[in-house]
Amino acid sequence: GQNIDQPTEMTATEGAIVQINCTYQTSGFNGLFWYQQHAGEAPTFLSYNVLDGLEEKGRFSSFLSRSKGYSYLLLKELQMKDSASYLCAFNDYKLSFGAGTTVTVRA
Amino acid sequence: ETGVTQTPRHLVMGMTNKKSLKCEQHLGHNAMYWYKQSAKKPLELMFVYNFKEQTENNSVPSRFSPECPNSSHLFLHLHTLQPEDSALYLCASSQRAPGGEAPLHFGNGTRLTVT
Numbered sequence: 551g552q553n554i555d556q557p558t559e560m561t562a563t564e565g566a567i568v569q570i571n572c573t574y575q576t577s578g579f580n581g582l583f584w585y586q587q588h589a590g591e592a593p594t595f596l597s598y599n600v601l602d603g604l605e606e607k608g609r610f611s612s613f614l615s616r617s618k619g620y621s622y623l624l625l626k627e628l629q630m631k632d633s634a635s636y637l638c639a640f641n642d643y644k645l646s647f648g649a650g651t652t653v654t655v656r657a
Numbered sequence: 658e659t660g661v662t663q664t665p666r667h668l669v670m671g672m673t674n675k676k677s678l679k680c681e682q683h684l685g686h687n688a689m690y691w692y693k694q695s696a697k698k699p700l701e702l703m704f705v706y707n708f709k710e711q712t713e714n715n716s717v718p719s720r721f722s723p724e725c726p727n728s729s730h731l732f733l734h735l736h737t738l739q740p741e742d743s744a745l746y747l748c749a750s751s752q753r754a755p756g757g758e759a760p761l762h763f764g765n766g767t768r769l770t771v772t
Contacts, residue, residue: 583760592747592763592765595760598760639700
C-alpha cells in the first residue's frame with residue numbers, strides 16, 4: 551500500500567462535485583478499484599477500471615490513465631450520505647490499498 | 658447485510674488470552690481474505706485462501722494463525738497479542754483470488770482491542 555497516494559481528507563458542500571485523485575506505482579497492473587467505507591461499516595465496491603477512460607455509474611464516475619498511473623473518482627450532486635472514506639486499490643496479483651480519503655459533505 | 662458475516666463485532670482481550678475471530682460468507686465465493694485496518698493506514702493484507710488452500714501469508718507474525726476449513730468459513734486464531742495489534746480486522750471474499758476483475762466483498766469487521 552505504500553505505493554498508492556490519495557489525499558487524506560476532503561470537504562465539500564451538498565450538491566457540489568468532488569474529485570478524489572489516486573496515483574499508484576506498480577510493475578504489473580490488472581485493474582483499479584474504488585471502494586466506499588462508512589464509519590464502522592464494511593468497505594463496499596464502487597467501481598473497477600482496467601482500460602483507460604471514464605466509467606460512469608449514476609452520480610459516481612471513475613477515470614483511469616494507465617500510462618500516468620493515475621485514477622480519480624468523481625462524486626456528483628453530493629448528498630450527506632456520501633460522507634465516507636473512499637479507498638483506491640490497484641490489482642497486480644493481489645489488491646493493494648491506499649490509506650483512503652475521508653470525504654465530509656456539509657449542508 | 659453484506660453477505661459476509663464476522664463475529665464478534667468487538668473484542669477486548671489481554672495479552673495472554675487466546676481468542677478466535679470467525680468469518681462466514683454466503684456468496685458462493687472461492688477465495689477468502691483477512692485484512693488489518695489501522696487508523697489512517699492502508700488496508701494490510703494478512704492472509705489469502707483460494708479453494709481452502711492458503712496462497713498468501715504477508716509476513717504475518719505467528720501469533721496470528723488462520724484456519725479455513727471450507728470455502729465458506731475462515732477463522733483467525735489469536736494468542737499472545739501485543740497492544741499494537743489493536744485494529745479493525747476485516748474478512749473478505751471474492752469469486753476467485755486476485756488477478757482479475759472480481760471485487761472483494763467485505764464483512765463489517767471485528768474491532769479488536771488488546772490491553
